Amino acid sequence: MTSSTASDELDDNVLITNEIHSENDSGIDSLRQNCSPYVLDGYNKNGSKGSREGARFRQLKERRKSLGALMDSAEIEKLYLESDYFWQTACNDNNDNHTVTGSSEIDTCLQYHLNRILKCLESLESIETDCPLVYKTSEMLKRLEVETVTLDDLLRIAKSAPALPNISNVLTEIEACPEVQEIWLSTCYPLNSSLIVPKDKLKTQIKLQIAHITEQIYPHLVSRVAESIIRLLNDNVQKETSNVTVFHFVGIFKGRHFEPYIENMGHDAWMVTLLDTEQIQKVAQVVDRLSNVPVVPPLESLKHLGVLLARGDFRISMIVEQYLRQASGHLLSDLLSSYLCLLEDDTTDARLGALKALAIFDNPRISKQITYVAEHDSSEDVRRFATSMLRGFEEEVTRI
Known part of the structure; x- marks a missing residue:
């Protein structure tokens, strides 16, 4: 140890x-x-904090690589057979299939993370400037930074709509470790989704992935550890929802060794x-x-x-x-x-x-x-x- x-x-x-x-x-x-x-x-080595913090801000400025995208057959059909789609305006409320970006998944993710940003800002605004208790402020600022990076990723993905993003490329780009990638891919593929999945389906795959780790010492606590991971997603800036985005899920493991x-x-x-x-x-x-x-x-x-x-x-x-x-x-x-x-x-x-x-x-x-x-x-x-x-x-x- x-x-x-x-x-x-x-x-x-x-x-x-x-x-x-x-x-x-x-x-x-x-x-x-x-x-x-x-x-x-x-463990952390002395003097490593500054370089790590600097890298986080450089990452925000330098992440301009393409995420890559694969065309979904349904979207291709829409592209050729329903070309009027590209001329619809944002004011056309009569079309139930209309989306802002061209992809309902991307729309949902944008709304999800914009709401988190708004909650962060509201929380920061509610904290008195002379408050000597700094923990909540520190946490909100860190979350705001993470959500800003996520929004940057989503806006770049939206440029490729109505193409669906290659989820494997997305996971690599946002630096998900292999175990986290496996959990997400095992959850989203059967659902034919990419960027957003139901929490209950995700929890099932989490339990399968962590079982061999937790069962070695606490075989009766696998479900409780899985529930703890899900609770991390239900922080105080998260609206009540049954779904979670890939960016939010990957974010809770950022900078940590999975096992x-x-x-x-x-x-x-x-x-x-x-x-x-x-x-x-x-x-x-x-x-x-x-x-x-x-x-x-x-x-x-x-x-x-x-x-x-x-x-x-x-x-x-x-x-x-x-x-x-x-x-x-x-x-x-x-x-x-x-x-x-x-x-x-x-x-x-x-x-x-x-x-x-x-x-x-x-x-x-x-x-x-x-x-x-x-x-x-x-x-x-x-x-x-x-x-x-x-x-x-x-x-x-x-x-x-």
């Missing part, structure tokens, strides 16, 4: 501003550079499953494993540990608290940053649990973030606990 060295780059400024890039090994971005110890070959990533999701699913039981022995089993790993756990597991603190069972809280109090060095910094991220979670229990974890660390340097929560959180319980934390910080400063 190779642990990350990227946490060596953490300093006090990073701890407070959360300027860390996420590994997202749990289904929720963890705002930490290091990979989970469960990822066999996942170690799936292994890691299996470990996370195992931990969350045991934590959800709220049984002392099972919680202790998870905490014991985490205590033997010197890097921060996935954010989803930390969220569930925090929820256990919020629920208030004394014996379980003592087990979790002991694990958090033993943290030191880079692990402590990463835990602190992760729980600051969870202050922006949608659920009250997760935010209250994050506050209780941060209270254990007793670090006055996060008073700015806690003050914001005390003044703006929608939950009275969360605001009350944040206020009590601030009083504790003030008393500590007075003693010093």
